[in-house]
Amino acid sequence: MHWGLCPRGPGAAAVAAAGSFWGPARLPSRLGCLGMTRRLVVRSVAGADSPQSSSKGGRYRDTVLLPQTSFPMKLLGRQQSDMELEIQQKCGFSELYSWQRERKVKTEFCLHDGPPYANGDPHVGHALNKILKDIANRFHMMRGSKVHFVPGWDCHGLPIETKVLSELGVEAQSLSAMEIREKARSFAQAAIEKQKSAFVRWGVMADWNNCYYTFDPKYEAKQLRVFYQMYEKGLVYRSYKPVYWSPSSRTALAEAELEYNPEHVSRSIYVRFPLLRPPPKLESLTDASSPVSVLVWTTQPWTIPANQAICYMPEAKYAVVKCSASGHLYILAEDKIAPVASALETTFDVVAAFSGVDLEGGTCSHPLTPDKVSPLLPATHVTMAKGTGLVHTAPAHGMEDYSVASQHNLPMDCLVDEGGMFTDAAGPELQNKAVLKEGTDVVIKMLQATKNVLKEENIVHSYPCDWRTKTPVLIRASKQWFVNITDIKAAAKESLKTVKFIPGAALNSMTDMLDRRPYWCISRQRVWGVPIPVFHHKTKDEYLINRRMLSPALLTYVLR
Known part of the structure; x- marks a missing residue:
């Protein structure tokens, strides 16, 4: 099987004759191109055109029945990238996801996209992540399933704020919280466009016009409602406890x-x-x-x-x-x-x-x-x-x-x-x-x-x-918000039994972590992120949280 040879391109007959076609000829043209390569490599077949070869070498070469091809030995300069773009356009890569969603099939394969951080240019880590997911999606689609895959981005948190503040330098010290949030949002939006452009260019199958973003107000509002539901059940609480603390980032960290x-x-x-x-x-x-x-x-x-x-x-x-x-x-x-x-x-x-x-x-x-x-x-x-x-x-x-x-x-x-x-x-x-x-x-x-x-x-x-600043942390007691793992440990362990872990030893690591840590610190001392829906007293160590705080008007205030 030759990954990436498209039967609609030049030399399709030769490829099919060599037994390299992806499947039966009756498959739709889009499926015929599912083997899109991330870097199209085309080689001339030995014996196709070798006028400079010696007669002695040809004596053995001519005894082997090989296919003939008109493919050039290599594509020069921009020819390679231009050819890849031409293949994507002719094979309808941008329409593939919506096309397969319209198929009437009995099974559906859903892959949840663990989102990348919107904090920089696309890199090889992004490529590995997205391409492996794309391979899984295309495999299940060719097996006859309808694929459900919604890509997204993690737009909040320390990685983005740290990047913004480091670029601003001394200027960052004079900025208000609102100004930092505005700059962080702009930075995240620019990073998303860069990364999305790369993912599309790599031919990843998805509806790139309908992604999810964690800084979407609707997404944030759902997070806050879930937080309050956990608080009502006693799964979230505030306490004075030792946590991993990063002096370089000036915030609490999770493991x-x-x-x-x-x-x-x-x-x-x-x-x-x-x-x-x-x-x-x-x-x-x-x-x-x-x-x-x-x-x-x-x-x-x-x-x-x-x-x-x-x-x-x-x-x-x-x-x-x-x-x-x-x-x-x-x-x-x-x-x-x-x-x-x-x-x-x-x-x-x-x-x-x-x-x-x-x-x-x-x-x-x-x-x-x-x-x-x-x-x-x-x-x-x-x-x-x-x-x-x-x-x-x-x-x-x-x-x-x-x-x-x-x-x-x-x-x-x-x-x-x-x-x-x-x-x-x-x-x-x-x-x-x-x-x-x-x-x-x-x-x-x-x-x-x-x-x-x-x-x-x-x-x-x-x-x-x-892991962001690469500097040592310390353990320091402070008042933070925690998730009570103890009350959900048994249910979590039962749920983990239904998950297939690759490699299997990863399950042991997960259960060991649940046994070791009875609580999980969820608060951060940062500006760019979803705020915890709590009002603190100006002078006393008291806080206010209730269901009325999740009204649309208050959520608009908190999330602005």
Whole structure:
């Protein structure tokens, strides 16, 4: 089968004779051209016209029965693109979609078009996406089905706003929200026209005069009505929780907006938290003359100022060890004694061993603020894969940390602002310093000054980044709107069983994500997008949402 040879073009008889025709001669001419190639390549057949070939070579060539063709060996310059356009016009590509919709057939194949972003010129990713969909549509059409395919564009969101603001440069800082929206809309419309022109040129079968656009007011109004229906059912709520936060974009992100850099370098430290009140079951193992410290390891030193607890694994084995170099006593997991001693370039002598549950009731003093108490708490997320078996817990900067804080009523104060800078609540030494840059350096120096850092080393590991700006993100607690996945998890899993996944392992990834995340952040701190239909009080932390807000008049105001 020769993809793209049209039996209505030159040399059709030769192609048909060679057995390369798409199907029976009685098929309509449009179907005869369904194999339109994205780049028509025509070759002369060996033996057709070769006056310069030697008689010795022709001796073997002439023994093979080959078809003759008048096709030129190649098309020069614009001849190739002109030929492709001529084929599209003669074969009625622009009318193919409407023609097949009028056929009286029993089956219909519906392909939902996951829309591209209207944020730039067409590229090879667009080509791969649209052409593969076109192949699927044409295949089902030739199998006798009526195809339903409505192409569209995602016209809102961070990708478009980021592109517009980057092009405006310094000028963007003086623009109002309405001005940014107007410029974003104009940018999206221009991008749509460029992309649509390319898709048509590629011969993709669709009704290009009737596409869907997410910035269509009717589309937006339906979104807001669905939002309110979910809110009424308790599936949407507002809460103060840690979310992935992009300092470069100054907004919350969903997991789908992250990409992971496997070569990211973090500054990791071993930190000691002096034992303030020994666990009741371990009082006999400690005395004032030999103070004991709990040993933790972290790859995010900047979160230490926000520490509220140290977590342990109740069913694991722990030990009190004595450092042969310094004589200090430390508590860590029994399984981590050898690797931690190696990392610290020392040896540990085991003083006593005990179960994790025996740590219950103990407290530590904060390594930067001695009068601040960090309790020892049990947690299910503690593992022995890395570190010391004891986990530093900062509720404002970790999903699992937040869960522990919720169970034990710990403070969840966030010390980081929208730009990724320490706030004044972090203290004068840290205020206005970027937590992922100089802020980390200052925190480590402060810990060194209190002699609570045992070692610092760089570690290469996978770290989440904003997939648009390619810069690291952080986890930061803030008030956002969330979808409650817990209440719809069972129904979602049942629905997924009816979907055929290619490859099949993708189903496991989807179900794992549902199990891991009980909520999904849907709000963004941006201008260009569909607003959440909520009115906030000017001075109080209160909001108003009800059915009357979805009246046509209010929707017109909200969506303008």
